[in-house]
Amino acid sequence: MAVIKVQGLKKKFKGAEIIKGLDFQLETGRCVALLGPNGAGKTTTLRILSGLLKPTDGTVLFEGREKNRDIRHFIGYLPQYPVFHSWMSGKEFLVYVGMLAHLPKKEAGERAEKLLKKVDIYEAGNRKIASYSGGMRQRLGIAQAMIHQPQLLLLDEPVSALDPIGRREVLTLMEELKEQTTILFSTHILGDAEEICDDLLLLHKGKIVEKGAIEELRNKNQSAKFELKFSSNSLTYFERIKSMDIVQDCLMVKSEIHVQVKDIEKARQQILAASIKNNWPLVKFELSRTSLEDLFMKVVKN
Amino acid sequence: MDELQQLIDILPIIAPVIVIQLILMLVALVSLIRADDTNGPKWLWAILILFFSLIGPILYFIVGRRQS
Amino acid sequence: MQWMTVFSKELLEDWRSYKWIWVPLVFILLCIMDPLSSYYLPQILEAVGGLPDGTVIEMPETLPEEALMMSLAQLSMIGVMIIAAITMGVIAGERKSGVAELVLVKPIPYLTYITAKWAAKLLLIFSSYLLGMLASWYYVNLLFGEISFLKFMGVFFFYFIWLAFVTTLSVFYNTTVKVPGLVISYTLLTLIVMSVLYKIFAHIMPWFPNSISTHLMRFVMENNIPGELWGAAGITAVLSVILLVLSNYVFKTKEMAD
Numbered sequence: 057m058a059v060i061k062v063q064g065l066k067k068k069f070k071g072a073e074i075i076k077g078l079d080f081q082l083e084t085g086r087c088v089a090l091l092g093p094n095g096a097g098k099t100t101t102l103r104i105l106s107g108l109l110k111p112t113d114g115t116v117l118f119e120g121r122e123k124n125r126d127i128r129h130f131i132g133y134l135p136q137y138p139v140f141h142s143w144m145s146g147k148e149f150l151v152y153v154g155m156l157a158h159l160p161k162k163e164a165g166e167r168a169e170k171l172l173k174k175v176d177i178y179e180a181g182n183r184k185i186a187s188y189s190g191g192m193r194q195r196l197g198i199a200q201a202m203i204h205q206p207q208l209l210l211l212d213e214p215v216s217a218l219d220p221i222g223r224r225e226v227l228t229l230m231e232e233l234k235e236q237t238t239i240l241f242s243t244h245i246l247g248d249a250e251e252i253c254d255d256l257l258l259l260h261k262g263k264i265v266e267k268g269a270i271e272e273l274r275n276k277n278q279s280a281k282f283e284l285k286f287s288s289n290s291l292t293y294f295e296r297i298k299s300m301d302i303v304q305d306c307l308m309v310k311s312e313i314h315v316q317v318k319d320i321e322k323a324r325q326q327i328l329a330a331s332i333k334n335n336w337p338l339v340k341f342e343l344s345r346t347s348l349e350d351l352f353m354k355v356v357k358n
Numbered sequence: 359m360d361e362l363q364q365l366i367d368i369l370p371i372i373a374p375v376i377v378i379q380l381i382l383m384l385v386a387l388v389s390l391i392r393a394d395d396t397n398g399p400k401w402l403w404a405i406l407i408l409f410f411s412l413i414g415p416i417l418y419f420i421v422g423r424r425q426s
Numbered sequence: 427m428q429w430m431t432v433f434s435k436e437l438l439e440d441w442r443s444y445k446w447i448w449v450p451l452v453f454i455l456l457c458i459m460d461p462l463s464s465y466y467l468p469q470i471l472e473a474v475g476g477l478p479d480g481t482v483i484e485m486p487e488t489l490p491e492e493a494l495m496m497s498l499a500q501l502s503m504i505g506v507m508i509i510a511a512i513t514m515g516v517i518a519g520e521r522k523s524g525v526a527e528l529v530l531v532k533p534i535p536y537l538t539y540i541t542a543k544w545a546a547k548l549l550l551i552f553s554s555y556l557l558g559m560l561a562s563w564y565y566v567n568l569l570f571g572e573i574s575f576l577k578f579m580g581v582f583f584f585y586f587i588w589l590a591f592v593t594t595l596s597v598f599y600n601t602t603v604k605v606p607g608l609v610i611s612y613t614l615l616t617l618i619v620m621s622v623l624y625k626i627f628a629h630i631m632p633w634f635p636n637s638i639s640t641h642l643m644r645f646v647m648e649n650n651i652p653g654e655l656w657g658a659a660g661i662t663a664v665l666s667v668i669l670l671v672l673s674n675y676v677f678k679t680k681e682m683a684d
Contacts, residue, residue, distance in 0.1 A: 106531050109681050128533040139524035141435075143442050155431040156532040186394060200528060364469065371568070375458065382451045389444050412455055419448050420511045 057084050058119050059130075059208050059238045060105070065114035067100055074100050076262040077114070082208065082255075087234045089249035089270075090242040092259035093356050098242035099136060101259070102212050105240070106133040129157070132201030132237075136212040138193060142186035146177060146196050149185060150203055157204035164203070171199040175229060191222030198229060202237075209233065211241035215248055227252060246352050256348075258355060265355050270348075277351045279304065280320040282327065284313040285340035293336060302326055312340070379411050386415035395424050428534050429542045436516075436546030445512060450554040456505055457558035458565050460496035464488055465569045490570040491646040494578070497562040498585055498639055501555070506617065509551055509592050514610040516543050517600035536677045541670065544597045551593055555586060573646075580651065581642055587659045587666075588638045592617065594666040601673040601680070633657040635665060 058081040067075035075097045082088055090098050103109040105116060107128055118130055140149050147168050154164030172178040175195035180188065188196065194214065201209055214230065215223045230252055233239060243249050249256060249270075256273055258266040266273060286293060290313050297315060298306040302323045305316040317323035320343065331338045386407045390396065396403055403422045406414040440446050463470070465488070517540065520526040530539070563578050592613070599612045624636035631637070632654040641655035 108527060108531060126533040128531055131531060133528075133531040135524065135527045137524065138528060140528070141439070141525055143439065152431065152435055153528065153532055156428055156529065156534045158428065158533065197528075204532070368466070368469070371462070371565070375455070375462065378451055378455055382448060382455070385444055385447050385451075412452070415448065416452055416508065419444065420508075423443065 058082060059084050061115075061117040061119065062105075063115050063117070065101070065104065065116065066112045067097075067104060067109065068112045073112075074262055075104070075111075078259075078262075078264055080257055080264060080267055082238055082240055084207075084238055085234075086254045087230070087239045087252055088241075088255040088257060089253035090240060090257045090259055091244070091246060091249045091352070092242075093244055095261075096244075096259040097262040098244075098259055099212055102133070102210050102240070102242055105208075106131055106210055108133075129204070130207045131210060132204070132206035132208070133210045134194075134197045134201045134212060134214060137217070138197035138200075140185045140193070140196065140200075142184065144185055145182050146185055146188070146192075146199075147172060147181040149196070150200055153200050154203040159204060167203055168199075171202055174202075174232075175199045176225070189222075191218050191225060194218060194222065194226055195229065198226070198233075202233070205237070207238060209237050209239045209241075211239065213243060214241055216243065216245065223248075246349055250348060258352070260355050266351065273351070274348060277348065280317050280323070281344050282315045282317065282323065283309075283340060283342045283344060284315060284327070284338065285311060287337040287339050296330075297327065300326055300330070382415045383407055383411065386418050389423065390418065393423060396422050397424055398422060429538045432534070432539055432542035433546050436543050437549070440546065440550055445550060449508065449512060449550060450557045452508060453501075453505065453554035453558035454561045456500045457497040457562040460500055461493040461562060461565050461569065464493065464496065488570055490566050490573045491577075493566045493570045494562060494573055494581060495639075495643060495646065497559060498581070498642070501558070501585070501589070502639060505555075505589070506592050507614070509589060510596050510610045510613045510617075512550070513547050513593055513596040513600070514613070515600075515606035516547055516597060518604045518606045518609050521604040522606065537674045540597065540601065540673050540677060544594065544670065547597070548590060548593050551589060552586065555589060556582070577646060577649070580645060584638055584642055584645070584655060584659050587662050588635060591635055591662045591666045594669045598669040598673045598676075601676045633661045635662040638662065 061081040063079055065075055065078040066073065078101065090101065092098050100109065104111050116127075118127055121127065121130065141152075144152065147165075150168035150171060151161070151164045154167055155161060159167060169178070169181075172181045175198055177188075177192050177195055177199075180192060185193070185196065194217070198211070198214065201211070211230070215226050218226060227248065230239065230241070234252070234254075241253075253270055256267065256270050257264055268276075284290070284293075284297070290311050291308065294306065294308060294313055297303060297313060302317055302319060303315055304318055307314040307316075315323070315327070324343075328341070330336070331341075387404065390400060390403055390407065393400075403418050407418055408414070410417075437446075515522075517526075520529065530536075559578070559582050563573065566573055595616060596609060596613045599609045599616075603609060603612070620634075621636050624631065624634050628634075628637065628640075632641075635658060637654065637658045641652050641658060644652050645655055
């Protein structure tokens with residue numbers, strides 16, 4: 057079942073169309089990455105879903121929502137640069153936003169304690185937020201988004217601003233949260249997306265250029281690449297390899313030949329057979345799968 | 359003697375005013391010392407608070423304290 | 427419930443930022459400054475010296491009512507400026523810093539958010555003003571002569587409607603722009619324009635909000651509440667309610683991320 061259905065979503069800012077008609081739906085329990093280069097419209101999309109911005113056109117539908125119920129009940133949102141009341145302690149802030157989300161005071165307090173433990177800033181819970189580090193703020197940000205147990209968690213670039221340690225911590229945390237709720241998070245780093253997401257929405261210049269389960273996309277866009285190196289000048293063999301019928305594309309990279317092929321098995325047999333037959337001085341024969349990286353780069357460069 | 363008598367007469371009436379001014383100044387100073395950050399150098403605010411009664415503390419609270 | 431949450435958070439914030447200490451103290455000082463200094467003016471002049479020996483200072487006797495109104499005169503200038511200053515960021519500040527992005531994605535009605543903040547600031551201003559006027563009343567009774575409790579209450583109540591209007595005006599501008607500096611500029615500019623308008627058209631607008639202090643003068647002197655005072659107070663109160671409703675409307679139509 058879908059948590060949310062988006063149809064024909066458009067957004068204009070001062071005449072310029074930032075979002076040019078998005079259609080997608082998020083399935084319950086999935087962790088979805090909204091991937092795209094800077095300026096693709098990721099933040100705008102998330103802000104529309106959170107209700108902070110109004111779409112110029114199109115609809116956002118929450119499945120299973122009672123009529124006229126405020127959509128904000130269903131959503132937890134973490135902006136890219138979360139700002140808190142820094143005069144409050146972390147726990148006070150969580151209780152505050154929890155009560156804003158209709159939790160009774162006692163329950164808000166319990167939820168706050170639980171979440172502080174979960175995001176691992178329990179010891180700092182009674183300290184002023186002003187004294188928190190960037191990573192702690194980000195984790196407090198996730199905790200405040202989770203306070204009312206939303207069905208959909210929207211995270212805007214949750215790890216981009218963090219150092220490697222902070223990044224790792226937040227990614228691990230998201231891995232855990234995946235079990236509890238549907239997550240849509242934006243990122244411009246493919247590696248982060250590949251690491252934890254189930255589904256991918258590839259956004260570019262306000263349009264979705266690719267979407268689907270990440271495994272599917274990987275298979276769909278997979279082509280195999282062999283890297284070949286010879287002890288004598290590789291150039292000698294370049295033309296002969298290129299002329300093979302299983303070869304899609306052939307490139308000289310430094311002293312190596314990179315061969316793109318469709319069918320890995322056939323290609324391996326042909327190339328190896330040729331090299332044995334002709335006694336080529338082969339020193340390197342390596343298979344490397346091209347991943348989403350190429351897809352991402354292809355999309356971004358166009 | 360006459361002037362002294364006058365002063366003694368006035369004192370119970372003026373004293374609360376002075377006390378309130380002092381409290382205001384003190385609170386401003388405590389706030390200044392405990393503040394992590396102020397708009398403008400702290401020593402300048404300290405001078406303003408100490409030497410311009412009423413206006414100094416008011417200005418400090420409105421302009422000097424950095425909002426969170 | 428949510429209303430109380432925002433309201434008490436606002437009170438706590440004003441307490442931790444010392445507003446609940448300094449604003450009452452400043453209001454007390456403002457209110458008693460003029461009655462006191464005018465009472466002691468002859469002594470002050472004498473002490474400062476500079477007058478040739480034998481100069482007899484003739485001062486017209488200040489009536490207790492006039493002394494009490496001196497407090498309002500101070501409040502109408504510096505008091506109003508302080509009100510504008512402590513309310514300039516009540517909503518704009520949260521939007522400028524970005525906290526509003528976290529708060530307003532929680533399911534809280536905008537009207538709740540606005541009125542709770544408005545009420546919290548109004549309570550601070552009410553308390554400060556009450557303490558200030560009580561202090562002034564005490565000194566006036568002591569130095570100038572008696573003013574009845576009812577008369578004091580009348581002055582206090584009617585003038586508070588004006589101060590509440592100023593507060594509401596500032597809250598309204600808070601919803602239109604997100605820079606506190608602009609909010610205070612707009613608020614003070616509006617008040618200046620209103621006072622100029624009143625100066626020019628006083629004779630044809632006896633109900634204008636700015637007329638409250640004029641009517642109050644008559645009220646304390648003549649000892650009965652003139653009809654225009656009720657009128658002006660009523661209009662001012664209605665205007666404040668309209669401003670609140672308008673604030674909610676502006677807030678709803680605005681995009682919070684901007």
